[in-house]
Amino acid sequence: MPREDREAAAGAVAVAIRKVGKRFGSVAALDDVSLDIRRGEFFSLLGPSGCGKTTLLRSIGGFEAPTEGDILIEGRSVLHLAPYERPTNMIFQHLALFPHLGVRDNVGFGLRMKGADRAETARRVQEVLRLVRLEEYGDRRVDQLSGGQRQRVAMARALVNDPAVLLLDEPLGALDLQLRLQMQEELRRLQRQLGATFVFVTHDQGEAMAMSDRIAVMNAGRLQQVGTPAEIYERPANRFVATFVGHANLVEARLTGRRQDGFAEAVSADGLAFLGQAPPHAGARDAVLAVLRHEKLRVHPSDTVQAGVAASVVERTYMGSSLRFTCRAQGGAILTADTPNDMPGRDIAEGAAVLLDWSPADVVFLTE
C-alpha cells in the first residue's frame, strides 16, 4: 500500500484528491491535481478566478464529475455518489437559502430530508442556531435578515448535518470589508470549536492567509504549491505563487557561487548582486529568479548607514500604514520597498539618494 493510501485509511486524511482532471472539450479546468486535506484542518484553495478552485470544490461536493482521477472522503471513493449521498455540505457563494422557508426550516432542511424525528430536529436546530448566535431569529423569514445573519443561517444549515467535510465556495465574497473580517473570525471560531474539516475557496490571499491552516495555490487548473501560510509566503515555489501571494521584487539573475553557510550568490544582468537561500536542485551557473518581498527591502538615507546598494527614490507612495518607495538602483534595476509608517526613513523624499539593504535569509532563488 502506498504511503498516502495508508494515511487515508488511518483516518488522518479527510479528503484525498488523486490525479484529478476535468476537461471541458479541449480546455482543462483541472489538470492532474493531487492533494490530501487532513482531518480537522482549515484548508483553503486559493487562486485567481478561472483557476479551477471552484471546480475542484464542486467535484468534492458531487456537483461536477472529474474526467480523470479519484476523490476519496474518509478513505472511500465518492465519485459514484450523488451530492445527496456524500458526507459533505456546501456553503454556496450566494448562500442559496430557501426563500420559501423561515430560518428554522432552512436550518432543519437537511435533517428533515433524512427523516430525523421532529423533536430531535427542533433540538438540533436550536443548538446550531445558538452556535452561530442566531437563537432569537428562528421564526424570521430569510429576507428579513441582514447579510451577516444570512451568512450565519447558511453556516447553521450546513453544520447541523455534522458533515465530514464542510465546503465553502467564497461565501464571504459579497460582504463589505468590516463584516467580512468579522465573518472570517466567526468561521475560524466555529471551525476550531467543532474541530471540523473546512475546505474554503477564495481568490483573496489575505483571507486565505488569515484563516487557513494550510493553503493550496492554484492557477490554470494546476496545483502550484501546498503549504502553511508562512511557507507559501516565505518560500514561494514558483513565479506565480511569488506574484499572486503578497508583493515581491522579482529579479532575473544567474548563480555565481555557493557558500559554505548554505547561501548562494547570484548577479543580475544589470549588476545587482544577491545573496540568498541556495536553491536545492540548481547547477552552479543556472539562471534563477531572485524573490524579495517588498517589506523585506529596507531603505536608508545615504548619510545614516555605511553599506548597501546605492539607489535613488523614483516614487514615494503614501499607503496609510506603510510607505512604498520605488527605487532605481545603480545599474538600472527597479526595486520596491514597503516601509512601516513609523520607521525613521519615512521622511525620505522623491529623488533622494538612498542605500538599500536586506537580509540574505529573505531572498529566495527560484529555478525555472
Place this chain on the structure above:
Amino acid sequence: MLPGVAWLVVFGLAPVLFMIAVSFWRSSIFGTTPDFVLDSYARIIEEPLYLDLIVKTLRMAALATLLSLVVSYPLAWFLATRRGVWKAIWLVAVFVPFWISYVVRTFVWLPILGRNGLINQALLSLGIVDAPVEWLLYNEGAVYVGLVYVYTLFMTLPIYLALGRIDPKLLEASADLGARPWQTFRHVVLPLSWPGVLSGCIMVFLLAVSAYVTPRLLGGTSGIMLGNMIASQFLSNNNWAMGAALSVTLVGIVGALLLVAGRWIGVAEVFTGGRK
C-alpha cells in the same frame, strides 16, 4: 393614469354595471323592459334546471382545470429545463398552435373524434372494433378534451415562468443537504412554483367556467354548460334579463370561491407577484 382609468371605466366597469342593471329588468314574451324586479333570480333559485347547470358547470371547470394542471406541469418542467437553441425550438413548437383561433382549435377535434374520424378509422383498420365508437364525441368527455387542449397554455405559461425563476443553486443546495430528487421536487420546486400553479389554475378555471364554443361544438346535449344557456337566453329566447341574471350569478359564485380559496392558498400572491 387617466387613460388607464378611462379604459377600465368604459370597457370594464360600465358593461358590468349595465349587465347587473339588466338582470333586474322585466322579461315577457314581448321582450325585456327596464324595471327593478327579482323575477329572474327567483327563477334561478326555484328551477332546478338552472341550479343543476350551474353546479355542473363549476364541476366541469374544476375538472378541466385539474386535467390541465396534470398535463401542463410536466410540460412546463420540460420547457424550463431545456437549454439553448432547443429551448427556443420547443417553446415555439408549444406556442405556435395557440396563434390559431381557439374556434379552429376546437373544431379540429371533430374530424379526430367523430364517427368517421381519425381515431375510429385507426381502430377499425386495426381490427380493434367492428363498428365506429360513438362515445368519443358529443358528451362531457369530449368537452374536457377540448377545454384542456384550448386552455392548457394558460396553465403552462405561468408554471413555466415560475419554474424559470427558481435559482438552480437552490436545487443544488437541496441535493447537498441530502434531498433525493423527488424530495427536492416536493420541498423546493413545488412550493416555489406554487404561485405559477395558482395563477394557471385561476386562469383556466375562469376561462373554462365561461366556456361557450367548446361545449357548443363538442358537447352535444349532455355536454352543455352555463355559457350555452346564457347565450341562448340572449340570442334565441330573447330574455336578456335571464341571461344577465345567470351571468351575474356565475360571476358572484366564482368571485366568492376565489375569496374563500384565497384564505388558504394565498391567491393574493398571484395578483401581487408574491410581494406582501
